[in-house]
Amino acid sequence: MYSQRIIGDQQGKLEKRLGFKLTRYPLDKVEAWVAHLDAAYDHDKKLLRRALTPEEDRFILNETLLSTIDYLYHSQRYHTIELDAMEGGGLGHLHLWGSQRIVLKHLAKWQDEDQYRVAQKADAIGTLVACHKARQLGMTALSRSLSAHRLTTVPGVRVLAGSVDEDKVMELYTRDKTILDNLPWWLKPEIKYDEKGAHIHFGKLSSKVLYQVGSQKSGVGQGRQFDVIHLTECASWPYPLTIENDLYPTIPRAASTLCILESTAQGRVNWWHDFTERIRIKGSYRWRYLFIPWYAEEKKYRFTPPAGWKPSDIAILHAKKVHETSPEWIGRAVMLSPEQLYWWESERGDAVKRGVLNIFLTNYCATPEESFQHTSSSAFSPEILERLRLQATVGESYDVRLGGL
Incomplete structure (x- = not known):
């Protein structure tokens, strides 16, 4: 079927x-x-x-x-x-x-x-x-x-x-x-x-x-x-x-x-x-x-950026994380379009102003780790946790052999 x-x-x-x-x-x-x-x-x-x-x-x-x-x-x-x-x-x-x-x-x-x-x-x-x-x-x-x-x-x-x-x-x-x-x-x-x-x-x-x-x-x-x-x-x-x-x-x-x-x-x-x-x-x-992930449908979440717009540092980190992790989730490396990245940056900015960044990251997650946010107050703000996640590198697997085995 x-x-x-x-x-x-x-x-x-x-x-x-x-x-x-x-x-x-x-x-x-x-x-x-x-x-x-x-x-x-x-x-x-x-x-x-x-x-x-x-x-x-x-x-x-x-x-x-x-x-x-x-x-x-x-x-x-x-x-x-x-x-x-x-x-x-x-x-x-x-x-x-x-x-x-x-x-x-x-x-x-x-x-x-x-x-x-x-x-x-x-x-x-x-x-x-x-x-x-x-x-x-x-x-x-x-x-x-x-x-x-x-x-x-x-x-x-x-x-x-x-x-x-x-x-x-x-x-x-x-x-x-x-x-x-x-x-x-x-x-x-x-x-x-x-x-x-x-x-x-x-x-x-x-x-x-x-x-x-x-x-x-x-x-x-x-x-x-x-x-x-x-x-x-x-x-x-x-x-x-x-x-x-x-x-x-x-x-x-x-x-x-x-x-x-x-x-x-x-x-x-x-x-x-x-x-x-x-x-x-x-x-x-x-x-x-x-x-x-949120970017899987390219036509859904996008907005035309104004002339001269440049993505913020946090938006660039997010785009980098998407490029690194997208092969695992959708089978190919994705470079977010300017329209997608501008939409993400704008919506994220509004969420920060309203104090609901954790909800935004849950709803429009790029990775499973990003989706699972605390719903109550934490010792660290959602902004700090987000930046730490985005700056973390993707782990690599190693073949470890001990004792000549």
């Missing part, structure tokens, strides 16, 4: 069985087909107004099959979302940001690894992701899109969506409904039950999504199994141990399993701090660590 190698293999098998090649239509062609086929369908009666032509049947079959095997093809043509302000707002097609493509690239890699384990007669472990991130980089939108794709293309899928409170859970439900309600009729599954903010059950497809609130004391997902899990704002959950103690043991060890826990930092020495840093530093045989 995410790995191009696996998608290519599945497409080849389908084409061999069908006796014809599947066509990857560009978005404008898909939109024209959707409008054309929509006119042939009575949405009130849920019946065709006329018989479909062989060409129309072929297009529907083509899109249904490609949608099933290829998440990216399906989502960028058929998923409708609330667009970010930088995209003009309103409703529109999902166009992946740079930050979201980083996530999808890792999902493809981990899917390949699990597929290889299965091919070697080893047990699959699924894809379990602890995503620690800066603020508003599209992780929730991507995760709801991933969940909706599974719900509408694979029979019998069980999905769990959860967040810290009822308002956040309702946001997840609304995102899902926006996608589901705007699917074309031939890709839209029959809905059997739909209780707002609680659950959606699909009839013939036998898939379902359950929405749960993190403030409940009873175990999240306890006593059930889910193939796809997405929890948001995990650092703010009042009873976070239910995630590890109650939910984790129920997660299936299957190649089809997808579990995404996402959050920004909320202080230090708490469950999310311990959980993510444990996975990042010590590793885990099932959990995969993912950090998304």
Whole structure:
């Protein structure tokens, strides 16, 4: 679904069985087909107004099959979302940001690894992701899109969506409904039950999504199994141990399993701090660590600097830290553009004036270490701690041999 190698293999098998090649239509062609086929369908009666032509049947079959095997093809043509302000707002097609493509690239890699384990007669472990991130980089939108794709293309899928409170859970439900309600009729599954903010059950497809609130004391997902899990704002959950103690043991060890826990930092020495840093530093045989820094989406945080602007010393140190650490987090060395650096310097300056530099560094972090800030007063100011972090050099590993071994 995410790995191009696996998608290519599945497409080849389908084409061999069908006796014809599947066509990857560009978005404008898909939109024209959707409008054309929509006119042939009575949405009130849920019946065709006329018989479909062989060409129309072929297009529907083509899109249904490609949608099933290829998440990216399906989502960028058929998923409708609330667009970010930088995209003009309103409703529109999902166009992946740079930050979201980083996530999808890792999902493809981990899917390949699990597929290889299965091919070697080893047990699959699924894809379990602890995503620690800066603020508003599209992780929730991507995760709801991933969940909706599974719900509408694979029979019998069980999905769990959860967040810290009822308002956040309702946001997840609304995102899902926006996608589901705007699917074309031939890709839209029959809905059997739909209780707002609680659950959606699909009839013939036998898939379902359950929405749960993190403030409940009873175990999240306890006593059930889910193939796809997405929890948001995990650092703010009042009873976070239910995630590890109650939910984790129920997660299936299957190649089809997808579990995404996402959050920004909320202080230090708490469950999310311990959980993510444990996975990042010590590793885990099932959990995969993912950090998304503030600059991962180049169009999101930027502002045109005035003529003659020169970055401050602290901004230069920050840009240097980004250049040093970015290969680990986004796979390439990043030199911040003047627009990005001016935005960062300006927002940081405002945060210092308001006495909330620690909150700014949490929300717009460049490294995991920078994200975990003290929420209360410290013996050292956030400015001093920030400068010390930025001036510290990246550690190097050494191969130490003792006694001639």
